[in-house]
Amino acid sequence: MTVRFGARVAVDGIDLAVGPGEAVGLIGGSGSGKTTIALAVLGLLPAGARVTGSITVAGVEVVGADDRDLRRLRGRQVSFVGQDALTALHPLMTVGRQVSIPLRRHLGLSGRALTMAAVALLERVDLPVRVLRAYPAQLSGGQRQRVAIVFAMACRPALLIVDEPTSALDTTTQAGVLELLRTRHHTSLLLISHDIAVVSQVCARLVVVRQGRVVEQGNTTRVLARPTHAYTRELVAAAQALSGGTGAP
Numbered sequence: 001m002t003v004r005f006g007a008r009v010a011v012d013g014i015d016l017a018v019g020p021g022e023a024v025g026l027i028g029g030s031g032s033g034k035t036t037i038a039l040a041v042l043g044l045l046p047a048g049a050r051v052t053g054s055i056t057v058a059g060v061e062v063v064g065a066d067d068r069d070l071r072r073l074r075g076r077q078v079s080f081v082g083q084d085a086l087t088a089l090h091p092l093m094t095v096g097r098q099v100s101i102p103l104r105r106h107l108g109l110s111g112r113a114l115t116m117a118a119v120a121l122l123e124r125v126d127l128p129v130r131v132l133r134a135y136p137a138q139l140s141g142g143q144r145q146r147v148a149i150v151f152a153m154a155c156r157p158a159l160l161i162v163d164e165p166t167s168a169l170d171t172t173t174q175a176g177v178l179e180l181l182r183t184r185h186h187t188s189l190l191l192i193s194h195d196i197a198v199v200s201q202v203c204a205r206l207v208v209v210r211q212g213r214v215v216e217q218g219n220t221t222r223v224l225a226r227p228t229h230a231y232t233r234e235l236v237a238a239a240q241a242l243s244g245g246t247g248a249p
């Protein structure tokens with residue numbers, strides 16, 4: 001895919017595949033095009049953006065699709081969790097009401113079956129049932145992030161895209177969120193981050209982007225041990241410096 005904002009090419013002929021159940025990490029510095037790739041896959045780029053090429057999710061072509069088809073795809077086949085879970089959740093709706101919407105719309109649940117499904121989702125992320133009656137602002141940052149991810153996975157989408165899931169969290173809470181991302185069952189994951197250490201804890205394959213192009217991709221262990229591109233070496237060195245400077249991140 002290629003994405004242009006006017007004359008500026010933000011994503012330049014990227015060829016990227018995420019297989020069924022696979023977790024792929026998309027890494028790159030600020031402005032490398034990571035969020036633009038995510039928004040293109042979701043069909044959520046702003047009006048001025050022009051996408052060329054092809055993007056398919058669960059066999060459905062996104063480029064040129066109409067709003068109705070895109071709405072059907074989002075939530076059911078592809079879900080997204082952005083950097084700030086507070087913005088992903090409606091501030092004036094309890095957690096319980098919010099989770100009931102996708103469960104009703106996409107899975108057709110109602111009444112007792114719907115309540116039981118909502119409770120089961122919270123149990124999966126070690127959150128007490130009373131969280132269903134809480135408003136997002138009454139939860140901690142880590143609780144909100146877990147709620148947002150578990151909601152995004154509620155309808156068992158084919159693909160989950162998560163953008164910088166842990167940047168605002170302390171190390172312990174971060175570990176909980178990453179553990180949650182590891183237990184996705186059949187859902188594929190595209191995990192976006194500038195932090196190679198975070199992504200390498202969840203993803204078996206890494207794709208490194210710079211200025212809208214893929215500069216390196218491959219098995220996580222291989223990329224960390226023997227990065228071939230200078231830019232990847234910089235990212236690995238930065239992660240090692242942050243983790244105390246010894247060993248792999």
Ligand SMILES: Nc1ncnc2c1ncn2[C@@H]1O[C@H](COP(=O)(O)OP(=O)(O)OP(=O)(O)O)[C@@H](O)[C@H]1O
Nearest residue numbers: 005010028029030031032033034035036037046194
């Ligand atoms: N709506 C827009 N209009 C014009 N240019 C944009 C728009 N959105 C993104 N860009 C440009 O596209 C390029 C890629 O931006 P993008 O947000 O995808 O990078 P990123 O890798 O996600 O960065 P970050 O890690 O800082 O979020 C940048 O040069 C940015 O300025």
